Amino acid sequence: MNETDVTTMTSSEWELMRIIWTLNGASSREVIDEIQRKRDWTESTIKTLLGRLVKKQMLTTLKEGHRFVYQPAVPETEAMDATVSELFTHLCEMKKGQVILSLIEQVTLSQSDLKSMQALITKKLETAPEQVACNCLTTGGTCENHCED
Amino acid sequence: MNETDVTTMTSSEWELMRIIWTLNGASSREVIDEIQRKRDWTESTIKTLLGRLVKKQMLTTLKEGHRFVYQPAVPETEAMDATVSELFTHLCEMKKGQVILSLIEQVTLSQSDLKSMQALITKKLETAPEQVACNCLTTGGTCENHCED
DNA sequence: CTTTGACGTTTACATCTGTAATCAATATCA
């Protein structure tokens, strides 16, 4: 039940999590060294962030001697999907397609990713609506109503 | 130069902005009424948020009598794209494709959006790499290296 | 066994955010 809310992760926290996800668990030293290759955060700052991630239950600790191995408490994929979904709830329904399009444009995608998308899109085309209405106003007025006056 | 940074918008602020974008400019009253159909924020709270958006230069004000018409200082599309792009910089390069795929799956997309995607994907397939490497560690180690031990 | 280092914990503080009451100026109704 009471699931960890990954959507409250901040940018800095994402940076630590990525390392820990990728290493599939890491000591504070590993995280600190890795982070400091890119950011000039002090050791202290990074420790604070680790602590906060543990408190937020994004990380679990395994005691190994008297020090810890920090482990992800949530799978990376789950966190990515949840965060992106959450962001999309803020966007105008009508314009999400455009946003995804420009994402596809900007991201480097593998053959296999592209093929999966192609398949999915072909399937979605079978039942896709002609238009998707704007849902920004509760009154039901759509963007067009207003933008073209 | 000194461009407004849309990526600092919070969830609450997005809600106000959406209304103002959709109405293409609005009075505080309009915003308050519209927001209060969904949220039970007080008038006061909404005014504070409006003020902060003006200070952050996300909104511009036009004096109309002694009251204001709040106008978007940044186009909605631009804000959406910038925010989504920013979020994607936090994600493992290798897994962005999966995330986009699950987005396509979950979002309602119009025929025309889907067709644009299809075209773009077909084009991208021509030059797409077989694999996209994980970029989570500066050491260059990819997810595989670590996940399969 | 003592000194030194590594590591987790506590404390600190400014800024941002959520949430809102109060105030001052103005416009509108009586």
Add this chain to the structure above:
DNA sequence: TGATATTGATTACAGATGTAAACGTCAAAG
């Protein structure tokens, strides 16, 4: 014109976040 409602501005305050120093404790080195 005076009372009242509107609206923008100021002030408030707790919690989250960025950023980091200092502290206590255990382990390793000497």
